[in-house]
Amino acid sequence: MGIHFGVDYYPEHWAKERWEIDVQLMKEMGVQVVRMAEFSWFKMEPVLGEFHFEWLEEAVALLDRYGIKTILGTPTAAPPAWIVRTNPELQPIDREGRRRFFGGRHHDCQSNPVYHAHIKRFVTAFAKRFADNPGVIGWQIDNELGNSHNDLCMCTSCRQFYQKWLQRKYGTIEALNDAWGTAFWSQGYNNFTQIGTPLITAAGENPSAMLDWKCYCSDLIVNFADWQADIIRKICPKHFITHNFMCFDNKVDYYDLAGLLDFVSNDIYPAGHWQKQPHQPESELAACHDVIRGYKKKPFWMMEQQSGMAGWEIMGRALEPGQMSAWAMQSVAHGADTVVFFRWRTCAMGTEQFWHGILGHSGKPGRIYKEAKKLTQTFTKYMEDFEGSMPSPEVAIVHSFRQNYALDIQPNHPQLHYVEQLQKYYKALYDKKIPVDFVQDMDDFSQYKLVIAPLQYLMTPELEQHYIEYVANGGHLVLTMRTGVKDANNLCMTEMELPGRLGELCGIEVPEYDCLLETTGGVLYGKKEYAIEKWCDIITLNGACQIAEYSTGFYKQTPAITENKYGNGIAWYIGTEPGEELMEDIMTYITGVCEIETLGTAGDGVEMMTRENEDKVWLFVINHTNDEQVYHLHGRYTLLEGEREEMLKPYEVQLFVGNKRR
Amino acid sequence: MGIHFGVDYYPEHWAKERWEIDVQLMKEMGVQVVRMAEFSWFKMEPVLGEFHFEWLEEAVALLDRYGIKTILGTPTAAPPAWIVRTNPELQPIDREGRRRFFGGRHHDCQSNPVYHAHIKRFVTAFAKRFADNPGVIGWQIDNELGNSHNDLCMCTSCRQFYQKWLQRKYGTIEALNDAWGTAFWSQGYNNFTQIGTPLITAAGENPSAMLDWKCYCSDLIVNFADWQADIIRKICPKHFITHNFMCFDNKVDYYDLAGLLDFVSNDIYPAGHWQKQPHQPESELAACHDVIRGYKKKPFWMMEQQSGMAGWEIMGRALEPGQMSAWAMQSVAHGADTVVFFRWRTCAMGTEQFWHGILGHSGKPGRIYKEAKKLTQTFTKYMEDFEGSMPSPEVAIVHSFRQNYALDIQPNHPQLHYVEQLQKYYKALYDKKIPVDFVQDMDDFSQYKLVIAPLQYLMTPELEQHYIEYVANGGHLVLTMRTGVKDANNLCMTEMELPGRLGELCGIEVPEYDCLLETTGGVLYGKKEYAIEKWCDIITLNGACQIAEYSTGFYKQTPAITENKYGNGIAWYIGTEPGEELMEDIMTYITGVCEIETLGTAGDGVEMMTRENEDKVWLFVINHTNDEQVYHLHGRYTLLEGEREEMLKPYEVQLFVGNKRR
Amino acid sequence: MGIHFGVDYYPEHWAKERWEIDVQLMKEMGVQVVRMAEFSWFKMEPVLGEFHFEWLEEAVALLDRYGIKTILGTPTAAPPAWIVRTNPELQPIDREGRRRFFGGRHHDCQSNPVYHAHIKRFVTAFAKRFADNPGVIGWQIDNELGNSHNDLCMCTSCRQFYQKWLQRKYGTIEALNDAWGTAFWSQGYNNFTQIGTPLITAAGENPSAMLDWKCYCSDLIVNFADWQADIIRKICPKHFITHNFMCFDNKVDYYDLAGLLDFVSNDIYPAGHWQKQPHQPESELAACHDVIRGYKKKPFWMMEQQSGMAGWEIMGRALEPGQMSAWAMQSVAHGADTVVFFRWRTCAMGTEQFWHGILGHSGKPGRIYKEAKKLTQTFTKYMEDFEGSMPSPEVAIVHSFRQNYALDIQPNHPQLHYVEQLQKYYKALYDKKIPVDFVQDMDDFSQYKLVIAPLQYLMTPELEQHYIEYVANGGHLVLTMRTGVKDANNLCMTEMELPGRLGELCGIEVPEYDCLLETTGGVLYGKKEYAIEKWCDIITLNGACQIAEYSTGFYKQTPAITENKYGNGIAWYIGTEPGEELMEDIMTYITGVCEIETLGTAGDGVEMMTRENEDKVWLFVINHTNDEQVYHLHGRYTLLEGEREEMLKPYEVQLFVGNKRR
Structure with missing residues (x-):
């Protein structure tokens, strides 16, 4: 596709006068793609049926003039207040029976039919408006499906959906009674309408019922995404459809979700503020990339690659010089064809004010911007070759x-x-x-x-x-x-x-x-x-x-x-x-x-990984530490990028190429 | 009664073809009694008024053929879904005002009149059906009354019951105002209908009101049990009535509850998964037995003696070889006339899948079965002598x-x-x-x-x-x-x-x-x-x-x-x-x-305890450790069981007899 | 005013026969003022419109006979059951949507119009009855406003008040959308009626909205107090109006609240049971007094100065000999003109049974009483001089x-x-x-x-x-x-x-x-x-x-x-x-x-502080430890109280006087 580096961009957070400055800076940094609009329903439909896509079209056109393509997100992870206030019942119910209210995100019940009707109306209009826009290349369905939806939703609508799901699975209530072992603690059901969502009990729960509940929740989300994807696919047959996963997150079976997408995308925040360590260990990050690649057995996109301190009420650690680049190239080494950084500029408002981006609040290019620019200048030329290549583990x-x-x-x-x-x-x-x-x-x-x-x-x-x-x-x-x-x-x-x-x-x-x-x-x-x-x-x-x-x-x-x-x-x-x-x-x-081959030898903190196509093998050697490191390779490779073979500077990424053995 | 070892048995969890194999194995192990049916309401009444006791009669008859007697439990700790869905208001309300729903056990409000009507219908039919069954010897009311009912229930029905209870206790609202010290923080009441259940406040609570609430909750449970016992006693005058207590548990005043029973039973899980230590210290277990004996000043039954790893979502420690026997004989030493092990076979379904029994999930006799068999072979012969004897502490x-x-x-x-x-x-x-x-x-x-x-x-x-x-x-x-x-x-x-x-x-x-x-x-x-x-x-x-x-x-x-x-x-x-x-x-x-006598001297982990009747004193010496131990006795006793006097093998139980001093 | 030491007194907790004994003991101890009635609504209005102030008049008169003046508290921090049961909706709702019920204190929603009506009726009657009572000198509005009201209240009434408050602040919804940055996560509002109280969400909250919510909550409380103060001020023009603050507590902007009071009062419990240390460090206490003085830039009263162990369900540490006196004089050193000890006698009932006072439960004068008496005997003679004087920090x-x-x-x-x-x-x-x-x-x-x-x-x-x-x-x-x-x-x-x-x-x-x-x-x-x-x-x-x-x-x-x-x-x-x-x-x-002057040198635990009027500077040297301490002063002062200059006994308070430098 020729698109390998990008940023997540929110023009609606900033004055229009600033937009072109931003786009120029992006261009200069090597940005080829942006994702936009995945949280902007209110801006696009401030009252029922009154659509305002002009601002977004303007942004898409401006970016396109600079050769930057756009991925659009459907904003269904945050229905606006005018929907929620009219239909408060679409706010989800948690296990304790408490409603979770408007004011954050994911204040929605994904089984609610009224909510479905709103989505259908909006997404149809949205897709139609951008189906033939030359700047747009694809869509992201919703945002991090399953995130924030832990244990949600226990409402009446979900109960009915769950009962139907169970009826489809088991056919008869006797089959369910057997499968759930309801003979224990007298939990037998006479019919499917007696079954409830797993709201809190006085003591204990049925593990078989809970397993079905979790599978049902996953299916609900997969169906929700599938149904949205269908709307878009019919209207925009030329566009790809993807979704931003969250590594090993388990709210939805990602293998199922991957099935309905053109390719999988991933979000990763190694230095998130929920870490006790300064950042997640490299081996865990590597495993995340490998599992993401496994969901569809294909290369993937990074839709949100961390580019600054993470933070909500509290913040994580600042990124050390070189660390962002090392993480980005680790993604590539494990199968990412494109890396989109979250986010262009640190937002001034809302919950994620302190979730930092390439630019700080001030909008002035600084240390991180320079590092990102150097990264694209070094590696963009190889990215087209890597595209489609895969690791080939034993x-x-x-x-x-x-x-x-x-x-x-x-x-x-x-x-x-x-x-x-x-x-x-x-x-x-x-x-x-x-x-x-x-x-x-x-x-x-x-x-x-x-x-x-x-x-x-x-x-x-x-x-x-x-x-x-x-x-x-x-x-x-x-x-x-x-x-x-x-x-x-x-x-x-x-x-x-x-x-x-x-x-x-x-x-x-x-x-x-x-x-x-x-x-x-x-x-x-x-x-x-x-x-x-x-x-x-x-x-x-x-x-x-x-x-x-x-x-x-x-x-x-x-x-x-x-x-x-x-x-x-x-x-x-x-x-x-x-x-x-x-x-x-x-x-x-x-x-x-088992006679498994190893790529080389090196201390902890030095990663080695390969991607191969029919002819070539690219070997990535990544220093994840702030110290110099030595290493030794077991195969025969030619150094493409890197100062000195067998020696790594802090956070240095070296690239080698070799011939594919058959 | 000649009944000294038994198991808790759930034939309804297993295919009928397996039943006779189980009963043969029980017989061989030395089982003389089983408890059944205390969680099987749905199996016995799957729809309102349609009783299915045949399966239970069949099980009772089969056991009886092998000389094994049955205690029946009333299944009122788990009303079936068809009751709860028709009358959702009988699901209890907790202190935070949240309903606790069907899906575990004890999802019931014990003051609810509709629930009372269901119980009366069911227990009457149940008792009538088994009143003259030759295999049945007695009844257990409900199960572990008070367990899971912590802080429950705050519903409207409970509020009314509580108001009546207070009115009976105090007569006038002025007397209550004085007794509760309502002059503090302006908490005076004009009449009993103003009094509520202790739902969460903005800050603080009245300690006098809370004491009455706890006493009321205890009385509610005692009355609930008494009322059930009355139904059974009238229909089954030949059967004993007991209930399985939980050591020092404080949800109900066990002295009051003991008053309405023929004898007290106890449940004990020294290696439960809620322990930080591998198991509860022996002295605590000993105290549990002593307090249980004290509730009625009589010997008691162990209705659930641990026989395998305990577990719900997580598990406790495995039992070491000999440990189960040492714990069982500790129960006997402190006054148990009968020991019923929980449970025959580890259940395959529901919350308590990992609460292990004499047999594992596979149903094959293993290490624990062999140990239990050796235990009954060694001690059954003495149990008849012990019956009715009591410790005589100073x-x-x-x-x-x-x-x-x-x-x-x-x-x-x-x-x-x-x-x-x-x-x-x-x-x-x-x-x-x-x-x-x-x-x-x-x-x-x-x-x-x-x-x-x-x-x-x-x-x-x-x-x-x-x-x-x-x-x-x-x-x-x-x-x-x-x-x-x-x-x-x-x-x-x-x-x-x-x-x-x-x-x-x-x-x-x-x-x-x-x-x-x-x-x-x-x-x-x-x-x-x-x-x-x-x-x-x-x-x-x-x-x-x-x-x-x-x-x-x-x-x-x-x-x-x-x-x-x-x-x-x-x-x-x-x-x-x-x-x-x-x-x-x-x-x-x-x-x-005070010149208190000590039974002997030994290191920690060696227990000494006596039971006496008019003539004899039996002395138990129990090694609660996995090491050999030495000890010395202060009185004159004859060794009945045990390899070598003054020396204990790991987990060995030695039995001595002596003459009663007058 | 000539009133410098007092106690918080609850005659309604004790038999009338005891009252005169108490008052005699107070007199002997040096008490000049009491605060009464701030939690006694039910005693004063046991049923709607039926006022019973006689008991309070009797107490006021008795105290007055002994020369002890009274401050009356409005009892609006604990509306009686007969109000709450008739209007359950005035019980507040917390962030989780749970109602907080009657049974403690502050079970009230301060925006509720029905509650306002009750308060207006009661406070009017209360103020009228005591407007001309010669024993009464002033009023305390409510009690520790904001305490226990954390996160409260999210009810419908509060929602409407909040919407009006926002409308007044922002004028248009567009202005609010800008100020709250609702472009983030699609949180735009079309009108003020769409805005809710900040009940729990599925994930995240808007920090700008939360800041307005906290300011609104503060304003609600300030208005609530202002409105009560207005009622009283009109009826009792000769009486002062104050309120008991809680140091740095942040539920209400104390600068705003101070604005409507004649002077600020403070409550302080250095050895509260919420401390991990035996007591709050002296520097923290000093800062508390300084900020309290700052709220109105005037001397203040201590309305609740700790005089015994604090406790609700658990207790704090006992006060060491001399500690109460050191803390009381620390209050004075930082600007307190009057010190009222909480409380006269330890209460026998309710949540605060273990919040100890000058007398224990037994009512017999003991160690603390003697210490308090010695304190008043030593320092009352200087208090009149101190009155109105202020520290003068650089x-x-x-x-x-x-x-x-x-x-x-x-x-x-x-x-x-x-x-x-x-x-x-x-x-x-x-x-x-x-x-x-x-x-x-x-x-x-x-x-x-x-x-x-x-x-x-x-x-x-x-x-x-x-x-x-x-x-x-x-x-x-x-x-x-x-x-x-x-x-x-x-x-x-x-x-x-x-x-x-x-x-x-x-x-x-x-x-x-x-x-x-x-x-x-x-x-x-x-x-x-x-x-x-x-x-x-x-x-x-x-x-x-x-x-x-x-x-x-x-x-x-x-x-x-x-x-x-x-x-x-x-x-x-x-x-x-x-x-x-x-x-x-x-x-x-x-x-x-900056060439800042220091008062002297001494080890940790020795405090130095000054108050000045136009002529004189009083210097307090306080030993907050149980050891002897030495110190050295930098200025020229004459010792007024204290055994030996430059040397402090455990918990000793020394008083010096010097001339004011101009």
Whole structure:
């Protein structure tokens, strides 16, 4: 597309006299695209049916004159007061039964039919007006769908939608009663109209019902987006449609949402004010990019790449010189074809006054502007080559929203979080400079030498079979504690000891387990004792060989980690959460057995990542620290950008190219 | 009754084909009784008036064929959806005015007349159907009454009931205004209809009103149980009626509730997932059994004895080998005639999926099953002898729900908890192997050499007199800080300096005090300085002699602990909360003065306890640790069970018998 | 007035037989005034229109017979049940939409017209009855206005009042849309009726709207008080009207509230149970008195001076011998003409049972009574001389409720609190024995050698000009981080880099900044490295000279503190929060440059403060510790009270007199 750097722009926040100055500065910085209008319903329709798109057309035209293209956002994440005051019932209800009122954003119930009618009218008019505008290239549906909508909405409209969703899924109420295990605590229903949204109870909730609720909420959002996309697609067939995701966020199944988009976009704020650390660790950011790439198995856009201090009531840390550029190129290294910075100029008003952009409040180009300009000047020339290229990892980590939901509902151990667990496995590989794909559980694994599937808590016969066949056919599989615990309805498996049929694959049985509540444990691996956390499966060998044993608990000297040859492959079972050191050593062993290639060697804080097309491999070496770093590459590459090979300045990004091996 | 071991059983959770396998396994394990049906209303009445008891009759008959008797629970802790959806107003309202909805359990308002009508219809039909069933021996009313009902319910129905309760108590509104001290903050009422349930205020609440509210809530529950018991008793005159208590839980006055039952039952989960420690300390468990025995001054049943990991969203610790048996026999040692394990098989569905039982989800007998079987094989033969026998302690600790309520309302110090305070005194005696009774404050103390009455915060002239007479007649009494502060209405005493008339008994006055907020203090006892906590009464001697003095605060070198000979007895006053070390040393001194017998000597973690009948004394020695332990007994006993005298294996329970001394 | 010591008295809490004993004891203690009736509506009007003032008249008369005068409080902080039950809608609604019910105090919506009608009826009758009572000298309006009213009220009545308030302020909805920056997140309003109270949203709130809401709430309270005061003033022209403030409390703009009163009163509880420390540091108390004096630039009354342990459900620390007296005389030293102790006798009932007074529950005079008596005996003879005299500081700290509100809404850093920041600057001066005035930002500063204006976050052109002129004319000004960030509407400044026009005054620019979230930083001042906290402005010199530089962060070695000669004066800019040590050293430097006088030298815990009239200067030296202390005075004074010059016993208060220098 030839569009690789951009900014999120809000001309409606500023006097019209300023616009051309802004656009000139953008041009000079290397901006090729802007996103606009995703929170401007009131400006575009200040009263029912009275549309005012002129100001936006003017902005689009001005940008287009400077060669800058526009992506338009539908502003449905913030319906204006005149809608909400007329129909207060479209303000959502939370789990405690409290209404959440106008005054922020996402004060909307996405199932509400009156709200749907408003959206249909507005989005139709909006799309028609810009369908043939030469400056416009595509659309963003709503904004960060699912964000702020945590636990929402419990209203009457949602209850009816939920009941219909359940009826479609189960057909009969008897089927639902079975699937939810309503025999427990006398929770049987006589018909679907008796079912409610999960408002607070006096004590406890039904985990099977909660899993359906979370899936329903995801479906509601996917349908909401699909329905909006349909309106636009019919009117604007030449435009692409995307949406800005939020990494691993779990309010909506992003695999489903990705299905209806032309490509996926992502928002990322490594130095957000919700961080205890100055910024999110690099390995976590890398994993975010990899999972985003995985949602559609395609390159993606960064729709909001952090370019300044984040802040609402409080602020995060300032960005160090070079840090923004390193993060932007990390996005590219992992598959971003385009990087749009949030945002052009720091806003003077509203909740996000302190969410800083390329320009500060004053509008004067400063340190960040200069850094962004240097970035585009250095890398724009390569971006067209990168376009469409993909990393080609030998290792995959299995990722599933349903597992995430189920462990959200019942974490088993208070500190056990599904995504954190994935991140721990990911980090061991990242530190070894081994690229990783995130995949869905039923994906074809045949291209991977090693598949790591942590916390396969919910299990189906099909998925059991899928894992068994992968290993039988020569695959290497890592399974972990809490595998096979539940069926697809979040009911416990009862036919066999854990991990069900996968016990055969792993050559083990897990008849008991221990939760390390308020304590930690130990494992003996080789001659060394290592720390473990949260959980201990108590394992009986059934053909497998033990490669590590517990050194604590009444199950001391019983297997903690096992290895089993099965068919042409190997299945490992890790019955606990390894501490960081054990994780590193066990992954060295496993990736060694699997003969996984590493891109090079370097200290922590130095990242290596590749993108490939049919001919070439681009290698990115990124220094995420404020110190000089040395590194060594394992392959043969030619330096394209960078001062000195094997040596990195603070936050330096070096680019290499090599030939694709077939 | 010949019934000593049992399990809680939920046949409705499992396919009928499995039932007989379960019952055979139970039989083999030594099960003599099951509790069933206490959460199965929907299964028994799926629509209004359509009763389905066949499945339960079938289960009862099957069990009976194997000689296993049944206790039936009334399922009124979980009214089905068809009731709740028709009458949503019977879902309770919490203090914040939020309704608590269907979806867990206890989603019911116990004062609601519509709910009462449903219960009456159902329980009548239920009782009639099983009145003459040969497999049924008794009933459990509801389940853990008061549990989950914390702060519930604030609805209109409860408000009316509360107003009537107050009218009965006070007669006139003037009497209530006086008793509540409504002159403060202009809270006077003109009539009872102006009084509300204690919904959240803008600031503050009336402690006298709150005390009545807590008493009312207890009475509501007691009446609710009494009314249900009446229905059953009339229809099933041959059956016993019990209820499963929760140790020291304070939602209902268990002394009152015990009054309407044939015997008391208890539920105990030492390794629950709400524990910070791997399990509740043994001394706390021992105290729980002793207070349960005290509620009716009779042996009791364990209706839910933990037999596996506990868990809802998160789990507790796994039980170590032998631990379940040690806990079960601890129950017996303190007065349980029958031990019913919760539960037969770990449930596959609902909130309590991870609340483990004798069998795991797989239903295969494993480690725990084998341990349970060995337990019944070893001890069933003695259980018949134990039946009806009681411990015979020389020391009593006074326990009162009203004191508990009053200190819940105003803890005085943020970390001061009534039951914790009792537990601290109890532990000092437990560690010395001195058996203890819990008694009510107006009980006859004459059989006790020593009575410890911590936190006698609410005081009446009758109770003052009772304590004075006990000491005058030769009794030994320990009183503590915060004694005599309030009258029965939770109004402060104003006639005299603290501790009121008990000051005469103790030979002291307490004109001032200090709250050790965010700090601790010290005491000099003998030549040693000890840590103290939370509170310092500033004491003036008035005949007493000082046995410890403060070493901190502006009241340094004034009395902290005093001793006063009065009549033929002695009254000690402990003006602070002794740290563990001071508690131990001061109790050594006091029990020494009182010539209290100790059962033996052993390290921490070794428990000694006796039960006696007219002829015999059984002594239990229990190792609550995973290490070998040695001990020495002070009396003459014959070893009945146990490998080697004076030596305990991990978690071993040894049983001795001796002759009763007269 | 000849009235200098008093107590808060609640005869309605006690039997009439006790009254005369109380009054005799008061007389003996030196009591000259009582406050009564501020929570006694029900006693005075038990049913609508039926007034019972006889009891109060009797009490007033009894006191008057003993020469003790009465201040009457209007009881509008606790409307009786008969009002609330008839009009439940006057119970306030909180931000979560929950009603706050009767049962505590302040269960009222201050905008409710029905409630207004009740107040008008009652207060009129009350004032008429006592207008000519010879024992009555004045009135207190309501009680601690704003206390407990945090976030209240969000009801329909308040919404209408708020809409009218906004309409008056903005005239047109377009003006409001601009002022609130509603272009952000599509929050534009078409008319004032669309605006709501700030009930909880799904995510985020508008900081400009929140600032108006807080100002509105303050105005509502001020109007409420004004309207009550008007009723009384018309009927009782001879009586003064006051109100009991709460130091720095920010629910109402005390400068506005002071405007309608004859004098300001204050309540202070240094050893309240909400303190983590045994009591609030002396410097904080001193600052409280200074700000209270500043609200009306006049001496004030202490209406509630702590005289015993504070407590609701939990208690604070006991007062050490002498501590109450030291605190009382600290009040006097800072400008109190009269000290009324809360309260006469510890109440036996209600929420504040454990809020102790001069007498304990028993009513027997004890340690505290004796101390109070000694205090009046020592100091009453000087109080008449002190009356009307004022401190005369050379240093002022700027204090503003609007800055306080704005930083409450967006603290910028999670631990940044406006008043705490003022207190940190204050403490450095207090420790140097330098008296301080608190002033409003637009006050005339010409009498001060040094003005410290921390956190001038909201800025107007007028205020910029005011600061510039002060310095130009020879003033010394300290400005700090986060100055000039916002305009009066809480919108960010966009014309210039920070700190706007004040950058010229300070000779600097602040184009960037860093929030020290979860970390701290360092500064090099002289040759020493010091700790700094929370924030770092990144400063460009523009004429100023650097007097300290950062030693941490990517802005290491750039200016942290600057000094700029401007006109005839000097402006310092402190771009961070100095740790205690740096604050001390930098203030030593700045006060040195300004040639500020210090009263003397002494260790921490020894306070020095002066009050002056036309001729004389009284110097108070107060030992706030339990140890002996030495000190040295810098001026020439004669000892009036105190055992030994230059030496203080624990908690001793010494009084000196000197001649006024002109």
